[in-house]
Amino acid sequence: MTAPVAIPSKSPRAVAASISPGASQSLHDRLHKRDSFSVIRRPKVLHPVDNEGLKLLLVENISQDAVRAFQAQGFHVDHYSKALSEDELIQKIPQYHAIGIRSKTKITERVIKAASKLLVIGCFCIGTNQVDLVTAGKVGIPVFNSPFSNSRSVAELVVSELIALSRQLVERSHEMRQGIWNKQSNGCWEVRGKTLGIVGYGHIGAQLSVLAEALGMRVIFYDVINIMPLGSARQIETLPALLSEADFVTLHVPELPETINMIGANELAQMKVGSYLINNARGRVVDIPALIAALQSKHLAGAAIDVYPQEPGSNGAPFDDQVNTWSSTLRSLPNIILTPHIGGSTEEAQRMIGEEVSLALSRYLNYGSTIGAVNFPEVDLRAITAEQGNHVRVCHVHSNQPGVLRQVNEVLSPYNVEKQYSDSKGDVAYLLADIADVSPQDVNKLREMISHTSANILTRLLA
Numbered sequence: 001m002t003a004p005v006a007i008p009s010k011s012p013r014a015v016a017a018s019i020s021p022g023a024s025q026s027l028h029d030r031l032h033k034r035d036s037f038s039v040i041r042r043p044k045v046l047h048p049v050d051n052e053g054l055k056l057l058l059v060e061n062i063s064q065d066a067v068r069a070f071q072a073q074g075f076h077v078d079h080y081s082k083a084l085s086e087d088e089l090i091q092k093i094p095q096y097h098a099i100g101i102r103s104k105t106k107i108t109e110r111v112i113k114a115a116s117k118l119l120v121i122g123c124f125c126i127g128t129n130q131v132d133l134v135t136a137g138k139v140g141i142p143v144f145n146s147p148f149s150n151s152r153s154v155a156e157l158v159v160s161e162l163i164a165l166s167r168q169l170v171e172r173s174h175e176m177r178q179g180i181w182n183k184q185s186n187g188c189w190e191v192r193g194k195t196l197g198i199v200g201y202g203h204i205g206a207q208l209s210v211l212a213e214a215l216g217m218r219v220i221f222y223d224v225i226n227i228m229p230l231g232s233a234r235q236i237e238t239l240p241a242l243l244s245e246a247d248f249v250t251l252h253v254p255e256l257p258e259t260i261n262m263i264g265a266n267e268l269a270q271m272k273v274g275s276y277l278i279n280n281a282r283g284r285v286v287d288i289p290a291l292i293a294a295l296q297s298k299h300l301a302g303a304a305i306d307v308y309p310q311e312p313g314s315n316g317a318p319f320d321d322q323v324n325t326w327s328s329t330l331r332s333l334p335n336i337i338l339t340p341h342i343g344g345s346t347e348e349a350q351r352m353i354g355e356e357v358s359l360a361l362s363r364y365l366n367y368g369s370t371i372g373a374v375n376f377p378e379v380d381l382r383a384i385t386a387e388q389g390n391h392v393r394v395c396h397v398h399s400n401q402p403g404v405l406r407q408v409n410e411v412l413s414p415y416n417v418e419k420q421y422s423d424s425k426g427d428v429a430y431l432l433a434d435i436a437d438v439s440p441q442d443v444n445k446l447r448e449m450i451s452h453t454s455a456n457i458l459t460r461l462l463a
Protein backbone atom coordinates (compact mmCIF):
# COMPACT_ATOMS: atom_id res chain seq x y z
CA MET A 1 0.00 0.00 0.00
CA THR A 2 1.18 3.46 -0.63
CA ALA A 3 0.46 6.92 0.61
CA PRO A 4 -1.73 8.77 -1.87
CA VAL A 5 -0.12 10.16 -4.96
CA ALA A 6 -0.19 13.92 -4.55
CA ILE A 7 -2.97 15.29 -6.70
CA PRO A 8 -2.49 18.94 -7.54
CA SER A 9 -5.09 21.20 -5.99
CA LYS A 10 -8.01 21.73 -8.28
CA SER A 11 -8.29 24.90 -10.25
CA PRO A 12 -11.11 27.04 -8.88
CA ARG A 13 -12.62 27.12 -12.36
CA ALA A 14 -12.63 23.37 -12.75
CA VAL A 15 -15.70 21.66 -11.31
CA ALA A 16 -14.57 19.49 -8.44
CA ALA A 17 -15.94 15.97 -8.32
CA SER A 18 -16.86 14.87 -4.84
CA ILE A 19 -17.24 11.11 -4.79
CA SER A 20 -18.73 9.43 -1.78
CA PRO A 21 -17.90 5.74 -2.23
CA GLY A 22 -20.65 4.57 0.08
CA ALA A 23 -23.41 6.45 -1.69
CA SER A 24 -26.10 4.34 -3.29
CA GLN A 25 -27.15 6.34 -6.34
CA SER A 26 -27.03 4.69 -9.72
CA LEU A 27 -23.95 5.26 -11.83
CA HIS A 28 -25.97 7.53 -14.09
CA ASP A 29 -27.13 9.67 -11.16
CA ARG A 30 -23.60 9.84 -9.84
CA LEU A 31 -22.15 10.79 -13.20
CA HIS A 32 -24.15 13.99 -12.90
CA LYS A 33 -24.55 14.44 -9.17
CA ARG A 34 -22.04 17.23 -8.68
CA ASP A 35 -23.69 19.48 -11.25
CA SER A 36 -26.33 21.48 -9.41
CA PHE A 37 -27.64 22.77 -12.75
CA SER A 38 -28.59 19.22 -13.70
CA VAL A 39 -30.93 19.02 -10.72
CA ILE A 40 -33.17 21.47 -12.58
CA ARG A 41 -32.46 20.42 -16.18
CA ARG A 42 -31.90 16.83 -17.17
CA PRO A 43 -28.32 16.25 -18.36
CA LYS A 44 -27.85 14.80 -21.80
CA VAL A 45 -26.12 11.42 -21.85
CA LEU A 46 -23.14 11.83 -24.16
CA HIS A 47 -21.39 9.18 -26.23
CA PRO A 48 -18.15 9.26 -28.16
CA VAL A 49 -19.02 9.92 -31.79
CA ASP A 50 -15.99 8.25 -33.31
CA ASN A 51 -15.46 5.15 -31.20
CA GLU A 52 -18.76 3.47 -30.63
CA GLY A 53 -18.51 0.00 -29.14
CA LEU A 54 -15.83 0.81 -26.59
CA LYS A 55 -13.83 -2.22 -25.46
CA LEU A 56 -12.36 -2.48 -21.97
CA LEU A 57 -9.72 -4.86 -20.69
CA LEU A 58 -9.78 -5.52 -16.93
CA VAL A 59 -6.98 -7.62 -15.44
CA GLU A 60 -5.92 -8.75 -11.91
CA ASN A 61 -9.39 -9.74 -10.77
CA ILE A 62 -10.91 -6.27 -10.59
CA SER A 63 -14.22 -6.24 -8.72
CA GLN A 64 -17.35 -7.48 -10.48
CA ASP A 65 -19.01 -4.20 -9.45
CA ALA A 66 -16.75 -2.45 -11.93
CA VAL A 67 -17.50 -5.03 -14.60
CA ARG A 68 -21.25 -4.54 -14.09
CA ALA A 69 -20.94 -0.74 -14.07
CA PHE A 70 -19.17 -0.81 -17.44
CA GLN A 71 -21.49 -3.38 -18.96
CA ALA A 72 -24.50 -1.33 -17.88
CA GLN A 73 -23.24 1.41 -20.15
CA GLY A 74 -22.94 -0.90 -23.10
CA PHE A 75 -19.14 -1.26 -23.01
CA HIS A 76 -17.66 -4.60 -23.99
CA VAL A 77 -15.58 -5.91 -21.05
CA ASP A 78 -12.92 -8.63 -21.09
CA HIS A 79 -12.02 -9.64 -17.53
CA TYR A 80 -8.94 -11.62 -16.44
CA SER A 81 -8.10 -12.72 -12.92
CA LYS A 82 -4.31 -12.62 -13.34
CA ALA A 83 -1.79 -9.91 -14.16
CA LEU A 84 -0.57 -9.83 -17.78
CA SER A 85 3.10 -9.74 -18.73
CA GLU A 86 4.44 -6.97 -20.94
CA ASP A 87 4.43 -9.26 -23.99
CA GLU A 88 0.89 -10.48 -23.34
CA LEU A 89 -0.28 -6.90 -23.00
CA ILE A 90 1.46 -5.79 -26.16
CA GLN A 91 -0.33 -8.53 -28.00
CA LYS A 92 -3.80 -7.79 -26.56
CA ILE A 93 -3.86 -4.05 -25.98
CA PRO A 94 -4.24 -2.75 -29.57
CA GLN A 95 -7.97 -3.61 -29.63
CA TYR A 96 -8.89 -1.87 -26.35
CA HIS A 97 -10.02 1.67 -25.56
CA ALA A 98 -9.51 1.39 -21.81
CA ILE A 99 -7.59 -0.83 -19.42
CA GLY A 100 -8.08 -1.45 -15.72
CA ILE A 101 -5.16 -2.85 -13.71
CA ARG A 102 -4.11 -3.26 -10.07
CA SER A 103 -0.61 -3.04 -8.64
CA LYS A 104 1.03 -5.82 -10.63
CA THR A 105 0.45 -5.17 -14.32
CA LYS A 106 3.08 -2.86 -15.69
CA ILE A 107 2.05 -0.36 -18.34
CA THR A 108 5.43 0.43 -19.82
CA GLU A 109 6.39 2.71 -22.68
CA ARG A 110 6.37 -0.33 -25.02
CA VAL A 111 2.84 -1.22 -23.96
CA ILE A 112 1.65 2.37 -24.44
CA LYS A 113 3.24 2.52 -27.90
CA ALA A 114 1.34 -0.64 -28.87
CA ALA A 115 -1.94 0.70 -27.51
CA SER A 116 -3.12 2.49 -30.63
CA LYS A 117 -6.76 2.86 -29.51
CA LEU A 118 -6.17 3.31 -25.78
CA LEU A 119 -7.94 6.36 -24.33
CA VAL A 120 -7.61 5.88 -20.58
CA ILE A 121 -5.93 3.78 -17.87
CA GLY A 122 -7.57 2.96 -14.53
CA CYS A 123 -5.44 1.78 -11.60
CA PHE A 124 -7.94 0.01 -9.35
CA CYS A 125 -5.62 0.57 -6.38
CA ILE A 126 -3.74 3.46 -4.76
CA GLY A 127 -0.29 3.12 -6.30
CA THR A 128 0.41 4.28 -9.86
CA ASN A 129 4.15 3.48 -10.01
CA GLN A 130 3.38 0.50 -12.28
CA VAL A 131 2.36 2.91 -15.08
CA ASP A 132 4.71 5.05 -17.15
CA LEU A 133 2.71 8.17 -16.30
CA VAL A 134 4.82 10.58 -18.34
CA THR A 135 4.59 8.59 -21.56
CA ALA A 136 0.86 8.04 -21.04
CA GLY A 137 0.32 11.79 -20.56
CA LYS A 138 2.35 12.65 -23.64
CA VAL A 139 0.16 10.51 -25.89
CA GLY A 140 -3.01 11.91 -24.32
CA ILE A 141 -3.93 9.06 -21.98
CA PRO A 142 -5.09 10.13 -18.52
CA VAL A 143 -4.48 7.73 -15.62
CA PHE A 144 -6.93 7.47 -12.73
CA ASN A 145 -6.52 5.69 -9.40
CA SER A 146 -8.33 5.30 -6.12
CA PRO A 147 -6.46 7.53 -3.71
CA PHE A 148 -7.87 6.22 -0.46
CA SER A 149 -10.53 3.51 -0.75
CA ASN A 150 -8.37 0.70 0.62
CA SER A 151 -6.66 2.79 3.33
CA ARG A 152 -8.76 1.43 6.16
CA SER A 153 -8.11 -2.17 5.09
CA VAL A 154 -4.36 -1.59 5.14
CA ALA A 155 -4.47 0.20 8.48
CA GLU A 156 -6.41 -2.69 10.02
CA LEU A 157 -3.90 -5.19 8.61
CA VAL A 158 -1.10 -3.25 10.31
CA VAL A 159 -2.96 -3.34 13.63
CA SER A 160 -3.20 -7.11 13.37
CA GLU A 161 0.51 -7.34 12.51
CA LEU A 162 1.54 -5.16 15.47
CA ILE A 163 -0.12 -7.54 17.89
CA ALA A 164 0.80 -10.71 16.01
CA LEU A 165 4.50 -9.73 15.94
CA SER A 166 4.68 -8.66 19.55
CA ARG A 167 2.99 -11.92 20.70
CA GLN A 168 4.92 -14.17 18.24
CA LEU A 169 1.47 -15.33 17.18
CA VAL A 170 2.42 -16.74 13.82
CA GLU A 171 5.27 -18.76 15.38
CA ARG A 172 3.02 -20.26 18.06
CA SER A 173 0.30 -21.03 15.57
CA HIS A 174 2.79 -22.66 13.20
CA GLU A 175 4.12 -24.83 16.06
CA MET A 176 0.61 -25.88 17.12
CA ARG A 177 -0.22 -26.85 13.55
CA GLN A 178 2.81 -29.12 13.72
CA GLY A 179 1.57 -30.58 17.02
CA ILE A 180 4.09 -28.68 19.22
CA TRP A 181 2.93 -27.15 22.54
CA ASN A 182 5.26 -24.23 23.36
CA LYS A 183 3.69 -21.91 25.94
CA GLN A 184 6.00 -18.99 26.71
CA SER A 185 6.09 -15.28 27.51
CA ASN A 186 9.76 -14.56 26.71
CA GLY A 187 9.99 -11.72 24.22
CA CYS A 188 6.19 -11.35 24.09
CA TRP A 189 4.79 -7.90 24.81
CA GLU A 190 1.62 -5.86 24.97
CA VAL A 191 1.48 -3.09 22.41
CA ARG A 192 0.02 -0.72 25.02
CA GLY A 193 2.53 2.00 25.88
CA LYS A 194 4.84 1.08 22.97
CA THR A 195 5.87 3.60 20.32
CA LEU A 196 4.64 3.22 16.76
CA GLY A 197 6.71 5.06 14.14
CA ILE A 198 4.72 5.71 10.97
CA VAL A 199 6.75 6.63 7.88
CA GLY A 200 4.39 8.46 5.49
CA TYR A 201 1.38 10.13 7.12
CA GLY A 202 -1.03 10.00 4.19
CA HIS A 203 -4.49 8.44 4.25
CA ILE A 204 -3.21 5.09 5.54
CA GLY A 205 -0.68 6.46 8.02
CA ALA A 206 -3.23 8.88 9.49
CA GLN A 207 -5.94 6.21 9.78
CA LEU A 208 -3.47 3.89 11.47
CA SER A 209 -2.41 6.66 13.85
CA VAL A 210 -5.95 6.88 15.24
CA LEU A 211 -6.35 3.10 15.56
CA ALA A 212 -2.97 2.71 17.29
CA GLU A 213 -3.76 5.38 19.86
CA ALA A 214 -6.98 3.56 20.66
CA LEU A 215 -4.78 0.59 21.56
CA GLY A 216 -2.82 2.78 23.96
CA MET A 217 0.25 3.19 21.73
CA ARG A 218 2.33 6.34 21.47
CA VAL A 219 2.41 7.47 17.84
CA ILE A 220 5.19 9.35 16.10
CA PHE A 221 5.44 9.92 12.37
CA TYR A 222 7.81 11.14 9.71
CA ASP A 223 6.66 12.75 6.46
CA VAL A 224 8.32 14.97 3.87
CA ILE A 225 5.64 17.60 4.33
CA ASN A 226 4.31 19.15 7.53
CA ILE A 227 1.02 17.52 8.44
CA MET A 228 -1.33 18.17 11.30
CA PRO A 229 -0.93 15.26 13.73
CA LEU A 230 -4.15 13.48 14.67
CA GLY A 231 -4.91 12.88 18.33
CA SER A 232 -1.71 12.95 20.37
CA ALA A 233 0.57 11.85 17.52
CA ARG A 234 3.82 13.75 17.05
CA GLN A 235 5.63 14.60 13.82
CA ILE A 236 9.34 13.83 13.95
CA GLU A 237 11.81 15.96 11.98
CA THR A 238 14.00 13.23 10.53
CA LEU A 239 13.77 9.58 9.60
CA PRO A 240 16.80 8.61 11.78
CA ALA A 241 15.13 10.27 14.78
CA LEU A 242 11.96 8.27 14.19
CA LEU A 243 13.87 5.02 13.68
CA SER A 244 15.77 5.40 16.92
CA GLU A 245 12.65 6.10 18.99
CA ALA A 246 10.07 3.63 17.64
CA ASP A 247 9.39 0.10 18.90
CA PHE A 248 7.53 -0.62 15.66
CA VAL A 249 8.29 1.06 12.32
CA THR A 250 5.62 0.84 9.62
CA LEU A 251 6.05 2.14 6.07
CA HIS A 252 3.32 3.93 4.08
CA VAL A 253 5.12 5.73 1.27
CA PRO A 254 4.74 5.46 -2.51
CA GLU A 255 7.47 3.94 -4.64
CA LEU A 256 9.47 6.88 -5.96
CA PRO A 257 13.15 7.17 -6.87
CA GLU A 258 13.74 8.70 -3.43
CA THR A 259 11.93 5.91 -1.52
CA ILE A 260 13.64 2.95 -3.20
CA ASN A 261 15.76 1.21 -0.54
CA MET A 262 14.72 3.90 1.91
CA ILE A 263 15.18 1.26 4.63
CA GLY A 264 18.63 -0.32 4.11
CA ALA A 265 21.42 -1.54 6.37
CA ASN A 266 22.09 1.94 7.81
CA GLU A 267 18.47 2.61 8.67
CA LEU A 268 17.98 -0.85 10.15
CA ALA A 269 21.04 -0.23 12.34
CA GLN A 270 19.39 2.99 13.57
CA MET A 271 16.32 1.04 14.74
CA LYS A 272 16.15 -0.01 18.40
CA VAL A 273 17.38 -3.47 19.35
CA GLY A 274 14.32 -5.71 19.64
CA SER A 275 12.11 -3.50 17.46
CA TYR A 276 9.93 -4.59 14.53
CA LEU A 277 9.58 -3.51 10.89
CA ILE A 278 6.30 -3.63 8.95
CA ASN A 279 6.13 -3.04 5.19
CA ASN A 280 2.79 -2.95 3.39
CA ALA A 281 3.89 -0.15 1.02
CA ARG A 282 6.04 -1.21 -1.93
CA GLY A 283 8.61 -4.02 -2.07
CA ARG A 284 11.50 -1.92 -3.26
CA VAL A 285 11.25 0.48 -0.31
CA VAL A 286 13.11 -2.06 1.86
CA ASP A 287 16.49 -3.62 1.07
CA ILE A 288 15.42 -7.18 1.89
CA PRO A 289 18.91 -8.78 2.14
CA ALA A 290 19.74 -6.09 4.73
CA LEU A 291 16.51 -6.89 6.58
CA ILE A 292 17.37 -10.59 6.53
CA ALA A 293 20.74 -9.78 8.12
CA ALA A 294 19.09 -7.59 10.79
CA LEU A 295 16.67 -10.41 11.68
CA GLN A 296 19.40 -13.08 11.68
CA SER A 297 21.57 -11.00 14.04
CA LYS A 298 18.48 -10.51 16.29
CA HIS A 299 18.87 -6.74 16.03
CA LEU A 300 15.21 -6.78 14.96
CA ALA A 301 12.74 -8.97 16.84
CA GLY A 302 10.49 -9.52 13.85
CA ALA A 303 9.02 -8.17 10.64
CA ALA A 304 5.80 -8.29 8.65
CA ILE A 305 6.17 -8.05 4.90
CA ASP A 306 3.27 -7.87 2.42
CA VAL A 307 5.05 -6.51 -0.67
CA TYR A 308 8.16 -7.65 -2.56
CA PRO A 309 10.38 -6.28 -5.34
CA GLN A 310 9.13 -9.10 -7.61
CA GLU A 311 5.74 -10.68 -7.02
CA PRO A 312 4.14 -13.65 -8.77
CA GLY A 313 1.46 -12.61 -11.24
CA SER A 314 -1.24 -15.10 -10.30
CA ASN A 315 -2.51 -17.16 -7.39
CA GLY A 316 -0.94 -20.58 -7.04
CA ALA A 317 2.38 -19.44 -8.56
CA PRO A 318 5.41 -20.25 -6.35
CA PHE A 319 7.10 -17.62 -4.23
CA ASP A 320 10.62 -19.01 -4.54
CA ASP A 321 14.19 -18.01 -5.31
CA GLN A 322 13.34 -17.66 -8.99
CA VAL A 323 11.02 -14.78 -8.07
CA ASN A 324 13.49 -13.13 -5.65
CA THR A 325 16.89 -14.71 -5.01
CA TRP A 326 16.45 -14.50 -1.23
CA SER A 327 12.84 -15.81 -1.02
CA SER A 328 13.68 -19.11 0.70
CA THR A 329 15.99 -17.44 3.26
CA LEU A 330 13.27 -14.92 4.09
CA ARG A 331 10.72 -17.71 4.48
CA SER A 332 12.96 -19.58 6.94
CA LEU A 333 13.33 -16.75 9.48
CA PRO A 334 11.62 -16.82 12.89
CA ASN A 335 8.96 -14.25 13.78
CA ILE A 336 8.42 -13.03 10.27
CA ILE A 337 4.92 -12.63 8.87
CA LEU A 338 4.83 -12.99 5.08
CA THR A 339 1.62 -12.23 3.22
CA PRO A 340 0.96 -12.11 -0.55
CA HIS A 341 0.25 -8.36 -1.08
CA ILE A 342 -3.17 -8.52 0.60
CA GLY A 343 -3.16 -5.10 2.31
CA GLY A 344 -6.03 -3.77 0.18
CA SER A 345 -7.67 -7.11 -0.43
CA THR A 346 -10.96 -6.88 1.42
CA GLU A 347 -14.48 -7.09 0.07
CA GLU A 348 -15.14 -3.52 1.22
CA ALA A 349 -12.05 -2.01 -0.35
CA GLN A 350 -12.40 -3.82 -3.65
CA ARG A 351 -16.06 -2.85 -3.95
CA MET A 352 -15.36 0.82 -3.22
CA ILE A 353 -12.37 0.91 -5.57
CA GLY A 354 -14.40 -0.81 -8.29
CA GLU A 355 -17.11 1.83 -8.02
CA GLU A 356 -14.77 4.78 -7.73
CA VAL A 357 -12.39 4.00 -10.57
CA SER A 358 -15.10 2.76 -12.94
CA LEU A 359 -16.93 6.02 -12.32
CA ALA A 360 -13.80 8.05 -13.12
CA LEU A 361 -13.19 6.06 -16.33
CA SER A 362 -16.84 6.40 -17.39
CA ARG A 363 -16.78 10.14 -16.73
CA TYR A 364 -13.74 10.44 -18.94
CA LEU A 365 -14.97 8.20 -21.74
CA ASN A 366 -18.48 9.68 -21.84
CA TYR A 367 -17.98 13.27 -20.68
CA GLY A 368 -14.28 14.01 -21.09
CA SER A 369 -13.83 14.85 -17.39
CA THR A 370 -10.29 14.40 -16.07
CA ILE A 371 -11.02 15.33 -12.46
CA GLY A 372 -8.87 13.04 -10.30
CA ALA A 373 -6.39 12.10 -13.06
CA VAL A 374 -2.87 11.74 -11.66
CA ASN A 375 -0.86 12.63 -14.79
CA PHE A 376 -3.14 15.05 -16.59
CA PRO A 377 -4.60 18.54 -16.25
CA GLU A 378 -7.89 18.27 -14.35
CA VAL A 379 -10.71 19.69 -16.47
CA ASP A 380 -14.49 19.36 -16.38
CA LEU A 381 -17.50 21.28 -17.68
CA ARG A 382 -21.06 21.49 -16.41
CA ALA A 383 -23.34 19.09 -18.24
CA ILE A 384 -24.98 19.67 -21.60
CA THR A 385 -28.72 19.44 -20.92
CA ALA A 386 -31.11 17.07 -22.64
CA GLU A 387 -32.79 20.06 -24.30
CA GLN A 388 -29.52 21.05 -25.98
CA GLY A 389 -29.99 18.43 -28.69
CA ASN A 390 -27.34 19.41 -31.23
CA HIS A 391 -24.64 20.35 -28.78
CA VAL A 392 -21.29 18.68 -29.15
CA ARG A 393 -18.46 18.44 -26.61
CA VAL A 394 -14.95 18.80 -27.99
CA CYS A 395 -12.20 17.09 -25.95
CA HIS A 396 -8.86 18.24 -27.28
CA VAL A 397 -5.55 17.08 -25.81
CA HIS A 398 -2.65 19.08 -27.21
CA SER A 399 0.96 20.00 -26.60
CA ASN A 400 1.29 22.82 -24.15
CA GLN A 401 2.63 25.50 -26.50
CA PRO A 402 1.67 29.01 -27.59
CA GLY A 403 -0.95 29.62 -30.26
CA VAL A 404 -2.98 26.44 -29.91
CA LEU A 405 -6.18 28.02 -28.61
CA ARG A 406 -6.09 30.57 -31.43
CA GLN A 407 -6.03 27.77 -34.00
CA VAL A 408 -8.73 25.75 -32.28
CA ASN A 409 -11.01 28.72 -31.72
CA GLU A 410 -10.57 29.65 -35.36
CA VAL A 411 -12.08 26.25 -36.23
CA LEU A 412 -14.85 26.77 -33.70
CA SER A 413 -15.56 30.35 -34.74
CA PRO A 414 -18.56 29.62 -37.03
CA TYR A 415 -20.33 28.10 -34.02
CA ASN A 416 -21.52 29.36 -30.70
CA VAL A 417 -19.08 28.15 -28.03
CA GLU A 418 -21.40 27.69 -25.05
CA LYS A 419 -18.58 27.14 -22.61
CA GLN A 420 -14.96 26.09 -22.64
CA TYR A 421 -12.15 25.50 -20.20
CA SER A 422 -8.56 24.45 -20.58
CA ASP A 423 -5.68 23.66 -18.30
CA SER A 424 -2.17 22.32 -18.63
CA LYS A 425 0.21 20.09 -16.73
CA GLY A 426 3.81 19.91 -17.90
CA ASP A 427 3.93 19.33 -21.63
CA VAL A 428 0.27 18.40 -21.97
CA ALA A 429 -2.77 20.66 -22.14
CA TYR A 430 -6.44 19.76 -22.32
CA LEU A 431 -9.36 21.78 -23.63
CA LEU A 432 -13.05 20.99 -23.19
CA ALA A 433 -15.55 23.05 -25.19
CA ASP A 434 -19.30 22.67 -25.65
CA ILE A 435 -20.43 23.84 -29.08
CA ALA A 436 -24.04 24.65 -29.91
CA ASP A 437 -26.03 23.60 -32.96
CA VAL A 438 -23.60 21.36 -34.75
CA SER A 439 -25.42 19.44 -37.47
CA PRO A 440 -24.73 15.69 -37.57
CA GLN A 441 -23.00 16.16 -40.96
CA ASP A 442 -20.62 18.73 -39.47
CA VAL A 443 -19.53 16.63 -36.51
CA ASN A 444 -16.87 14.61 -38.32
CA LYS A 445 -15.66 17.66 -40.23
CA LEU A 446 -15.19 19.52 -36.95
CA ARG A 447 -13.22 16.64 -35.46
CA GLU A 448 -11.04 16.36 -38.57
CA MET A 449 -10.24 20.07 -38.54
CA ILE A 450 -9.33 20.18 -34.86
CA SER A 451 -7.30 16.98 -35.20
CA HIS A 452 -5.28 18.68 -37.92
CA THR A 453 -4.24 21.65 -35.80
CA SER A 454 -0.48 21.66 -35.30
CA ALA A 455 -0.30 20.75 -31.58
CA ASN A 456 -2.99 18.05 -31.64
CA ILE A 457 -2.36 14.95 -29.53
CA LEU A 458 -5.88 13.54 -29.38
CA THR A 459 -9.27 14.96 -30.29
CA ARG A 460 -12.55 13.30 -29.39
CA LEU A 461 -16.06 14.55 -29.91
CA LEU A 462 -18.92 13.57 -27.62
CA ALA A 463 -22.54 14.07 -28.62
Ligand SMILES: O=C(O)C(=O)COP(=O)(O)O
Pocket residue numbers: 001002102103104124125126127128150341342343344345
Ligand atom coordinates in the same frame (compact mmCIF):
# COMPACT_ATOMS: atom_id res chain seq x y z
O1 LIG B 1 -3.50 0.06 -3.65
C1 LIG B 1 -2.33 -0.28 -3.84
O2 LIG B 1 -1.47 0.48 -4.28
C2 LIG B 1 -1.92 -1.65 -3.54
O3 LIG B 1 -0.77 -1.92 -3.36
C3 LIG B 1 -2.98 -2.69 -3.55
O4 LIG B 1 -2.71 -3.38 -4.69
P1 LIG B 1 -3.67 -4.49 -5.26
O5 LIG B 1 -4.92 -3.81 -5.75
O6 LIG B 1 -3.95 -5.44 -4.18
O7 LIG B 1 -2.87 -5.06 -6.39
